[in-house]
Amino acid sequence: MKAPLVLRPDHLPLLPAAGALASGWLSLTPSLLPRDAAFQGLLAAVAALLGYGLFAAIGWVLHAVGVRVTETRMVLLRRLLALAAVLGSAAMLWFAHAWQEEQRELVGMPPASGADPFLALFVAVLGFAVLLVLSRSVRALARWVGRQIARVLPTRVAAAFGLVLVLWASFAFVNDFAVGRVAERLDASFLLVNGDFATDTEPPAMAEVSAGPGSAVTWQSLG
Numbered sequence: 001m002k003a004p005l006v007l008r009p010d011h012l013p014l015l016p017a018a019g020a021l022a023s024g025w026l027s028l029t030p031s032l033l034p035r036d037a038a039f040q041g042l043l044a045a046v047a048a049l050l051g052y053g054l055f056a057a058i059g060w061v062l063h064a065v066g067v068r069v070t071e072t073r074m075v076l077l078r079r080l081l082a083l084a085a086v087l088g089s090a091a092m093l094w095f096a097h098a099w100q101e102e103q104r105e106l107v108g109m110p111p112a113s114g115a116d117p118f119l120a121l122f123v124a125v126l127g128f129a130v131l132l133v134l135s136r137s138v139r140a141l142a143r144w145v146g147r148q149i150a151r152v153l154p155t156r157v158a159a160a161f162g163l164v165l166v167l168w169a170s171f172a173f174v175n176d177f178a179v180g181r182v183a184e185r186l187d188a189s190f191l192l193v194n195g196d197f198a199t200d201t202e203p204p205a206m207a208e209v210s211a212g213p214g215s216a217v218t219w220q221s222l223g
Helices: 014-026 037-064 071-107 116-149 155-195
Strands: none
Touching: 014 037, 014 071, 014 116, 037 116, 071 116
């Protein structure tokens, strides 16, 4: 009889994969407003990555307390997860498309394309793969920095310091460079759109809304 395997997410990412799948499904549930396919796919990718990380942490806890799974059961769990991924994802994409159609009808938007679920799935898979590679690259960089610092500091202190240093540098890059540049460009484009005045739209006739009768603001001053 073969020896049981210790449940380790770095060698056997079964739990992280299940967490990513469940989180991706949850991202398909309805929101207050309809979402287009590309945005839905990106949202699913981010949610899947968060679920992957959370369940990876749970896997490490199970490993620490000595949870063991036999190889036979592990093969069975893998097959069940693969089956759930195919059938569950197909069902959730179908439901998500139906929910989006209902929301679009309620807010007066045109119907979505029948190809939207496939586009959302493509963006989600691609986005999750890119984010996972980036996150693992950050982890590898943190370990390398920790090894360099370990030459002058104790190993555990160096590992913690290296992790904090890399996370801080990554946050600074994303916040200041990536997000900052994107936000500046979006702000500039939205300011142009906000400055346009729709002359074919009549001002409101209700006194309870902005630019209505007796309002302190004019109809032309609104974006």
